[in-house]
Amino acid sequence: MSTDQTPVGLDPVIHAQARLRVTATLAALSPDDRLTFPRLQQLLDMTAGNLSTHLRKLEDAGYVEVTKAHERRTSVTYAALTPAGRRAFEQYRESLRGLLG
Amino acid sequence: MDTSTHDGPAEHPTAADALAAIDAQQQRTTTALRPSPLGMFLPWGLGYLVGFGGVWLAIRGVLPDAVVTVLLVVAAIVPLASTGITVARSTHGLAGPTKRIGALYGWAWLLGFAALFAINIRVGFLGVPGPTLSLIWSGSALLVVGLLYLAGGALWNHVPQYVLGVWTLATGVLSVFVGYPANFAVLALAGGGGFIVLGLWLHAKSRR
Numbered sequence: 116m117s118t119d120q121t122p123v124g125l126d127p128v129i130h131a132q133a134r135l136r137v138t139a140t141l142a143a144l145s146p147d148d149r150l151t152f153p154r155l156q157q158l159l160d161m162t163a164g165n166l167s168t169h170l171r172k173l174e175d176a177g178y179v180e181v182t183k184a185h186e187r188r189t190s191v192t193y194a195a196l197t198p199a200g201r202r203a204f205e206q207y208r209e210s211l212r213g214l215l216g
Numbered sequence: 217m218d219t220s221t222h223d224g225p226a227e228h229p230t231a232a233d234a235l236a237a238i239d240a241q242q243q244r245t246t247t248a249l250r251p252s253p254l255g256m257f258l259p260w261g262l263g264y265l266v267g268f269g270g271v272w273l274a275i276r277g278v279l280p281d282a283v284v285t286v287l288l289v290v291a292a293i294v295p296l297a298s299t300g301i302t303v304a305r306s307t308h309g310l311a312g313p314t315k316r317i318g319a320l321y322g323w324a325w326l327l328g329f330a331a332l333f334a335i336n337i338r339v340g341f342l343g344v345p346g347p348t349l350s351l352i353w354s355g356s357a358l359l360v361v362g363l364l365y366l367a368g369g370a371l372w373n374h375v376p377q378y379v380l381g382v383w384t385l386a387t388g389v390l391s392v393f394v395g396y397p398a399n400f401a402v403l404a405l406a407g408g409g410g411f412i413v414l415g416l417w418l419h420a421k422s423r424r
Binding site: 125130131132135136139140142143144145146147148149150151153154155157158159193195208211212214215 | 228229231232234235237238241242244245246248249308309310311312313314315
């Protein structure tokens with residue numbers, strides 16, 4: 116393989132162990148549903164710092180939308196897949212299946 | 217199965233590993249966000265069995281009324297609490313349409329039963345004979361429960377819940393036709409049994 120570790124055709128934003136798990140989790144939600152940061156963290160067994168880093172990369176690519184809401188005087192952070200993120204994830208999964216033949 | 221080699225660093229999995237990780241993670245997520253059938257159905261089954269079975273035994277003189285009153289209260293409160301806790305735990309941290317659908321559905325139960333109590337208590341004050349009133353309660357309560365499980369099955373595309381609704385409607389009709397006081401035995405055994413079988417079966421299926 117070349118210097119790039121990502122096989123041709125695989126979305127480099129999603130194709131990393133941590134980010135494909137984050138994306139898969141959010142893609143398992145119904146469209147328009149969102150999950151709080153702590154619950155997402157719990158479902159992924161990731162540290163807060165680690166999850167933040169990967170969410171930011173997904174957010175920068177336009178795949179994830181992070182919103183803050185104020186509920187009962189506390190700030191709650193929600194994460195959700197954007198329509199573009201959902202499409203990218205489906206395409207990524209198709210590419211993986213294609214690679215396996 | 218996997219013919220590709222692990223030539224990248226750990227964070228770049230092979231295609232097979234990536235697909236497996238996706239499937240595992242999505243399975244975990246859907247299971248965690250779905251209320252456990254044990255918490256949703258089993259307590260109601262036991263509640264019907266103990267509560268209505270207790271009333272039946274009291275009518276036959278086997279159990280004192282005071283004991284049955286306590287049993288009825290426990291048989292109503294424990295399943296209610298279990299349902300609330302199960303739903304709250306599974307949907308904790310979730311927001312959006314799914315949560316709203318669940319909340320509206322939960323309110324449908326509360327409103328349905330509030331109306332049911334208002335109607336039946338009013339009918340009771342009009343001087344309906346006790347055994348007849350008992351059959352009115354049996355039939356109408358199970359009609360509400362059955363219809364709400366039909367609605368739940370339709371809302372979440374969950375056929376087992378829909379089947380529970382059909383079973384509950386049939387149990388309600390049967391309880392009215394067998395008459396008082398055997399209606400309580402039907403509610404306890406057929407009603408409770410349906411919940412218990414469904415809860416255990418769904419639980420076993422989810423573990424496979």
